[in-house]
Amino acid sequence: MSQQQKQNNIHWLTGQFLDADKELKYRHSIESSVRSDSRLALLLVSIIFAMFGITDYNLLGLTQEYYSLLTMRVAVVGSCLVLAFVIGHRGGYAEKAWLHALPLWILATGIILIVPLRPESLLTQITAVVVAIMAFYLLIPNLLTVAALASLFLSITFLAASMLYAGVTPTGAIRLGLLLIMANIVGYTALRRLERLQRQQYSLLNEERDQNRELLQEIKHRKSLEAQLRMVAENDALTGVDSRSHFMKRAEALLQRSRLEDTPFCLFMIDVDHFKRINDTWGHTRGDVILTKIAEVCQHSLRPTDIIGRFGGEEFVVGLPHTSPADAKAVAERLKQNVEALSSTDELNDLELSVTIGVAVAKAEDDLDMLITRADNLLYEGKRDGRNQVVMKD
Numbered sequence: 001m002s003q004q005q006k007q008n009n010i011h012w013l014t015g016q017f018l019d020a021d022k023e024l025k026y027r028h029s030i031e032s033s034v035r036s037d038s039r040l041a042l043l044l045v046s047i048i049f050a051m052f053g054i055t056d057y058n059l060l061g062l063t064q065e066y067y068s069l070l071t072m073r074v075a076v077v078g079s080c081l082v083l084a085f086v087i088g089h090r091g092g093y094a095e096k097a098w099l100h101a102l103p104l105w106i107l108a109t110g111i112i113l114i115v116p117l118r119p120e121s122l123l124t125q126i127t128a129v130v131v132a133i134m135a136f137y138l139l140i141p142n143l144l145t146v147a148a149l150a151s152l153f154l155s156i157t158f159l160a161a162s163m164l165y166a167g168v169t170p171t172g173a174i175r176l177g178l179l180l181i182m183a184n185i186v187g188y189t190a191l192r193r194l195e196r197l198q199r200q201q202y203s204l205l206n207e208e209r210d211q212n213r214e215l216l217q218e219i220k221h222r223k224s225l226e227a228q229l230r231m232v233a234e235n236d237a238l239t240g241v242d243s244r245s246h247f248m249k250r251a252e253a254l255l256q257r258s259r260l261e262d263t264p265f266c267l268f269m270i271d272v273d274h275f276k277r278i279n280d281t282w283g284h285t286r287g288d289v290i291l292t293k294i295a296e297v298c299q300h301s302l303r304p305t306d307i308i309g310r311f312g313g314e315e316f317v318v319g320l321p322h323t324s325p326a327d328a329k330a331v332a333e334r335l336k337q338n339v340e341a342l343s344s345t346d347e348l349n350d351l352e353l354s355v356t357i358g359v360a361v362a363k364a365e366d367d368l369d370m371l372i373t374r375a376d377n378l379l380y381e382g383k384r385d386g387r388n389q390v391v392m393k394d
Helices: 003-008 021-030 031-060 062-092 097-117 119-138 144-165 170-234 245-263 273-283 284-301 325-344 368-384
Strands: 265-272 307-312 317-321 355-361 389-394
Touching: 021 031, 021 170, 031 062, 031 097, 031 119, 062 097, 062 144, 097 119, 097 144, 119 144, 144 170, 245 265, 245 307, 245 317, 245 368, 265 273, 265 284, 265 325, 265 368, 273 284, 284 307, 284 317, 284 325, 307 355, 307 389, 317 325, 325 355, 325 389, 368 389
Parallel strands: 355 389
Antiparallel strands: 265 317, 265 355, 307 317
């Protein structure tokens, strides 16, 4: 039997989980309701047991037997009330099952003591014993094993007391025994089914919680994967700026918005000068480092509202919403100077870095492709004229 099967299986005789840890967790889960039900049941049983004192007085009067019965009833009722208080406040059903079992043994002892004190009321006591057996199984919350042992103790001792003190014949004892056996079988079967159903329900609820927890974890994992895929799709893997496709989507939206709001929109095309020579001389790894550094400089030179993407190879593209041509040229000049300043850093002091920038200003009839084409043409014009410059035309 696997560990999982053991955890989900229930003992056929006791109605308890075969896995001790799971049984303990189950008892902890119902502890609050068991406390409340036990307290209410003991209060009801105490009231009923005390009420029979009236019948004792009517039958016996103020006799020694009556006072003995009264003392016994007071002791049983007092014990049950004390246990009702203790169980209600401290009754741990998981670790203190014995505490919940005490009322059954006290009640069983009290019922048995009635026989020698009132042997003439045997027929009434038989009914009371049958009712008590059913109460042990179904009214007072307890483990099936505890209820069965207490009921068997009550049945056997009541049968013995009936023969000793009430003069029940062997034939009568057999009939009485069969009645008590039937009561025990009915009570045991009913409680066993109830215990199994409750534990099966507990298992199903736990399985559902586990499945929900796994589902939530799966959803969280999927969202994480989606975020990673989105990041891969939206960001350039090397430089961390927008990918070309993502930049185009964002730039298109900003360009449309600038038209609606009638505000200026400018676009840069940036190319790293002599980048092929850098790759051929220093290797592609060094070239990747340079591209990353230049991308960082570009981002730091721009405003939070500006967008930048890697257009391909050593080319970057920048969108500047709400930016006049004069401001755009100033930003481009500052960006160019900041790239030149990289050559003075310790990491890149053996290189002369520069960029050429083409700046295009959006016109009313421009779409994004037209704007990029115009900025690209200006960029190549600057490269033909010696590089390391900003080219912009009205």
